Amino acid sequence: MTSLEADLEALLGRDSVTPADGRAGPTPAPTARPRSAEALAEVLALANSRRLAVLVRGGGTKWGWGRAPGRCDLVVETTALNRLLEHEPGDLTCVAEAGLTLGELQRLVASAPGHHQRLMLDPPQGGDATLGGVVATAASGPLRARYGTPRDLLLGARFALADGTLARTGGKVVKNVAGYDLGKLLTGSQGTLAVIVEVALRLHPVPPASCWVVAERLDPQTAQAALAALRRAPAVLSMAELLWPEGRLLARLDGAPSACEQQAEIVRALVPGGRLAGERETDELVRMIERRPWDGEGPVLGISVPVNRIGELLALAAVGGPVAHLSLRGTVGAGEARLQAGADPAQFAARVADLGGFVSWHRGGDRDSPPLQPLDPVAARLALSVKRALDPHSTLAPGRGPV
Amino acid sequence: MDRIPARLDQAPLDALRQAVGGRWVLTDPDQLRTYECDGLTGWRAVPLAVVLPSSTEEVVQVVRICRRSHVPFVARGSGTGLSGGALPVEDGIVIGLSRMREILRLDLDNERVVVQPGVPNLEVSRAVAPYGYLYAPDPSSQRVCSIGGNVAENSGGAHCLKYGFTTNHVVALTLVTPEGEVAHLGSAVPDSPGYDLLGVVVGSEGTLGIVTEVTLRVLPVPQRVQTLLAAFPSTDAAGEAVAEIIAAGVLPAAIEMMDRATIEAVEFAMHAGYPDCGAALLVELDGPQSECEALFGQVVEICRGCGASEVRVAEDEAERALLWKGRRGAFSAMGRVSPDYYVQDGVVPRSQLARVLAGIRELEGRHGLKVANVFHAGDGNLHPLILYDRRSPEGPDRAKRLAEDILTLCLEAGGSLTGEHGVGRDKVCQMPKLFSPDDQMVMHRLRRAFDPEGTANPGKVLPTPRLCGEHPGIYRPHPLELSGAAQRL
Numbered sequence: 001m002t003s004l005e006a007d008l009e010a011l012l013g014r015d016s017v018t019p020a021d022g023r024a025g026p027t028p029a030p031t032a033r034p035r036s037a038e039a040l041a042e043v044l045a046l047a048n049s050r051r052l053a054v055l056v057r058g059g060g061t062k063w064g065w066g067r068a069p070g071r072c073d074l075v076v077e078t079t080a081l082n083r084l085l086e087h088e089p090g091d092l093t094c095v096a097e098a099g100l101t102l103g104e105l106q107r108l109v110a111s112a113p114g115h116h117q118r119l120m121l122d123p124p125q126g127g128d129a130t131l132g133g134v135v136a137t138a139a140s141g142p143l144r145a146r147y148g149t150p151r152d153l154l155l156g157a158r159f160a161l162a163d164g165t166l167a168r169t170g171g172k173v174v175k176n177v178a179g180y181d182l183g184k185l186l187t188g189s190q191g192t193l194a195v196i197v198e199v200a201l202r203l204h205p206v207p208p209a210s211c212w213v214v215a216e217r218l219d220p221q222t223a224q225a226a227l228a229a230l231r232r233a234p235a236v237l238s239m240a241e242l243l244w245p246e247g248r249l250l251a252r253l254d255g256a257p258s259a260c261e262q263q264a265e266i267v268r269a270l271v272p273g274g275r276l277a278g279e280r281e282t283d284e285l286v287r288m289i290e291r292r293p294w295d296g297e298g299p300v301l302g303i304s305v306p307v308n309r310i311g312e313l314l315a316l317a318a319v320g321g322p323v324a325h326l327s328l329r330g331t332v333g334a335g336e337a338r339l340q341a342g343a344d345p346a347q348f349a350a351r352v353a354d355l356g357g358f359v360s361w362h363r364g365g366d367r368d369s370p371p372l373q374p375l376d377p378v379a380a381r382l383a384l385s386v387k388r389a390l391d392p393h394s395t396l397a398p399g400r401g402p403v
Numbered sequence: 404m405d406r407i408p409a410r411l412d413q414a415p416l417d418a419l420r421q422a423v424g425g426r427w428v429l430t431d432p433d434q435l436r437t438y439e440c441d442g443l444t445g446w447r448a449v450p451l452a453v454v455l456p457s458s459t460e461e462v463v464q465v466v467r468i469c470r471r472s473h474v475p476f477v478a479r480g481s482g483t484g485l486s487g488g489a490l491p492v493e494d495g496i497v498i499g500l501s502r503m504r505e506i507l508r509l510d511l512d513n514e515r516v517v518v519q520p521g522v523p524n525l526e527v528s529r530a531v532a533p534y535g536y537l538y539a540p541d542p543s544s545q546r547v548c549s550i551g552g553n554v555a556e557n558s559g560g561a562h563c564l565k566y567g568f569t570t571n572h573v574v575a576l577t578l579v580t581p582e583g584e585v586a587h588l589g590s591a592v593p594d595s596p597g598y599d600l601l602g603v604v605v606g607s608e609g610t611l612g613i614v615t616e617v618t619l620r621v622l623p624v625p626q627r628v629q630t631l632l633a634a635f636p637s638t639d640a641a642g643e644a645v646a647e648i649i650a651a652g653v654l655p656a657a658i659e660m661m662d663r664a665t666i667e668a669v670e671f672a673m674h675a676g677y678p679d680c681g682a683a684l685l686v687e688l689d690g691p692q693s694e695c696e697a698l699f700g701q702v703v704e705i706c707r708g709c710g711a712s713e714v715r716v717a718e719d720e721a722e723r724a725l726l727w728k729g730r731r732g733a734f735s736a737m738g739r740v741s742p743d744y745y746v747q748d749g750v751v752p753r754s755q756l757a758r759v760l761a762g763i764r765e766l767e768g769r770h771g772l773k774v775a776n777v778f779h780a781g782d783g784n785l786h787p788l789i790l791y792d793r794r795s796p797e798g799p800d801r802a803k804r805l806a807e808d809i810l811t812l813c814l815e816a817g818g819s820l821t822g823e824h825g826v827g828r829d830k831v832c833q834m835p836k837l838f839s840p841d842d843q844m845v846m847h848r849l850r851r852a853f854d855p856e857g858t859a860n861p862g863k864v865l866p867t868p869r870l871c872g873e874h875p876g877i878y879r880p881h882p883l884e885l886s887g888a889a890q891r892l
């Protein structure tokens with residue numbers, strides 16, 4: 001046992017420390033699993049004072065997001081912080097520890113008697129993802145078309161800085177402008193600024209009914225035009241997914257049964273070859289959306305383009321192009337692409353940049369891969385001074401994330 | 404800062420004149436007085452000078468001069484803020500953005516509009532209306548307040564219940580940092596790389612730099628709008644209806660509540676024809692016709708179930724305007740029934756509305772002052788109006804104490820210090836009620852990462868021991884409000 005492991009055991013108890021293994025990188029590192037925010041803060045303070053590099057881990061489902069960190073001496077796992085602290089159905093809000101999984105949260109909030117609510121986030125591999133991890137990666141899925149991304153649903157957070165300071169930002173009410181909105185800063189910061197230990201989130205009621213509209217074998221320009229029409233149509237899309245190269249469009253409408261049927265009809269009429277999907281097919285569609293584009297080998301990139309360039313992006317995903325599979329949220333022009341085995345990510349990134357868009361690593365970004373997008377130089381300098389202000393010794397995930 | 408000049412030295416003054424042109428640097432005491440306060444008129448300070456740049460480049464030069472000469476600066480939009488955010492600092496200058504008021508680009512294919520910071524909020528919606536779009540955040544000061552001020556305050560409005568606040572509608576901005584550099588934050592396209600610094604700058608009240616260009620998201624105008632006014636025996640009953648509407652999963656565009664004191668004032672001042680009742684709810688739904696119709700019936704039923712004696716439904720645009728008339732005129736009406744009033748801005752969890760309103764009634768009795776409530780009930784954002792007479796010996800002090808007690812009540816219920824007016828100078832000393840020293844320390848570190856020298860709007864947002872010994876003056880209504888050009892929400 002190394003002295004670090006011994007010190008962690010003294011701090012947390014034997015059950016909360018796993019001896020060094022190789023899952024965090026080439027150098028073996030132990031894992032600490034503190035049971036309270038305070039204990040987690042103490043672990044960070046200890047690592048910080050010894051100038052160790054710490055990686056935060058939630059469910060591990062987005063371990064590959066962002067650039068791989070430069071080094072890791074200690075993994076701090078949040079999974080023992082897994083309580084739902086408050087759920088006030090009348091406010092449509094909840095407060096939970098950051099290590100609670102999204103799947104478990106959904107189960108718990110759905111079980112409040114007389115209410116049927118959920119957190120309207122459906123990131124990839126979402127069930128096992130922890131809330132802290134979802135926020136730290138700003139991960140989202142098809143539902144963002146209507147409900148936005150973690151930045152829109154996070155009301156407040158409690159977090160630990162590398163030096164062990166525990167602090168809060170925001171609150172648990174849906175409207176609040178007191179102090180800086182550090183929740184936005186933590187969202188997408190990939191564990192490089194602070195360890196999120198608690199989150200307050202906005203919930204939504206589960207709509208009583210859903211209808212699906214499907215179309216196949218669309219070509220890129222038709223798909224772009226159909227989506228442009230849908231964005232202005234009197235229909236509220238909860239999802240509008242484009243799956244390429246097969247040219248599929250999947251749209252979901254939610255609401256009162258009569259309302260969603262009428263809106264589905266409007267959508268169907270606007271999409272060439274559009275038809276309503278039956279219940280059995282719908283289940284299949286949901287599973288397909290969840291798998292794509294993660295099934296199969298090859299790097300996966302997060303991707304976004306202006307909505308009036310979607311057609312050109314889809315053309316890049318035609319059979320024989322660099323993209324094996326593309327899943328795009330058509331109303332916002334953001335999603336994921338899995339590249340063909342031999343395709344060059346940097347080259348693909350450059351083509352997306354030409355469209356005015358962005359890419360980021362969601363799988364396969366290795367230690368040496370360059371950041372795929374240059375940042376605005378002054379924004380980069382500000383980002384660096386924010387990093388130094390909150391984590392002066394670069395204890396948290398050095399080399400990962402934007403700076 | 405190592406040196407604070409008592410007046411602006413000749414060298415920086417010359418440099419400022421060189422940067423923006425002599426006529427855009429104001430130093431005449433009479434002119435300066437126009438800038439001595441924002442909408443919260445109880446706080447006043449005369450700045451050393453007011454500088455009115457016309458471009459990002461000029462702002463950069465002005466900020467660099469400030470930095471070189473150790474002169475603090477305060478950004479100012481239209482000066483309608485209600486927390487003293489644009490209150491000048493006596494040893495500093497005001498940088499007014501009112502000359503930067505161009506709408507630079509419409510990109511409606513991508514639902515984006517690019518504007519300069521001095522553009523009034525309503526101008527954005529006006530510019531895109533011919534194409535069937537709108538800009539959703541609608542503070543009641545929208546005819547006057549600037550987009551730069553909205554960004555700095557993360558402003559809200561009646562329709563933010565459904566559409567979210569300014570922060571949900573700003574996708575990119577240009578920031579002149581306190582060190583005089585130009586940063587481009589965010590992007591017209593989602594998921595831009597890097598930390599979400601944009602999200603931090605929105606709501607930072609001019610303390611992280613000066614916003615000189617903003618890219619906004621605009622939305623298609625909804626197909627249908629439906630509005631009703633429901634009369635309840637009490638605020639308890641109305642509060643219950645709000646809770647039920649929210650819990651039923653109906654998301655109206657707006658839910659506004661008025662209590663008896665407000666309704667009486669409205670009837671006295673403008674004969675809006677509101678029903679005689681303990682509390683009224685104004686509920687507006689918008690969206691696809693099919694959805695509106697399905698939900699509207701549900702809202703009517705919930706109101707009846709919670710004891711509404713009357714539910715008036717607007718059949719056309721004229722009737723809708725009539726229903727909103729009393730709500731929109733509520734504040735000026737209050738001016739007719741009370742010599743003075745102070746508007747508090749607090750937030751409570753929606754499930755606590757009835758309890759907190761009862762608490763406010765109890766405080767009324769204890770302080771011997773009347774409170775009228777007219778507010779954004781849907782998101783729990785209270786705006787109690789504390790009615791007092793500044794000529795009575797203890798009036799202002801009592802009003803202030805009552806306002807603070809109401810805030811304490813909000814915080815005890817799990818709410819917040821401010822829902823849309825910001826901390827500014829007014830609530831800086833109340834921050835410790837919500838945030839621990841460590842919470843504030845982290846915010847302070849963030850601020851210093853943007854502004855190492857502390858030149859950007861010092862004395863706002865975060866408390867310092869020097870600040871928190873002072874007392875604010877009494878409240879006086881904003882000139883806009885008196886002229887009826889805008890309402891205080």
Ligand SMILES: Cc1cc2nc3c(=O)[nH]c(=O)nc-3n(C[C@H](O)[C@H](O)[C@H](O)COP(=O)(O)OP(=O)(O)OC[C@H]3O[C@@H](n4cnc5c(N)ncnc54)[C@H](O)[C@@H]3O)c2cc1C
Nearest residue numbers: 480481482483484488543549551552555559609614890892
């Ligand atoms: C009658 C009335 C009704 C109101 N109703 C509402 C309402 O419904 N909802 C609501 O949210 N608010 C409301 N307000 C408050 C106010 O209108 C808003 O806070 C508004 O956003 C302020 O805009 P402004 O241009 O007047 O900003 P100012 O008052 O000039 O400044 C406000 C703050 O923004 C900073 N600032 C201004 N411009 C910039 C810039 N370009 N870059 C960086 N910082 C900048 C200032 O330093 C200051 O801290 C109301 C005010 C009045 C008087």
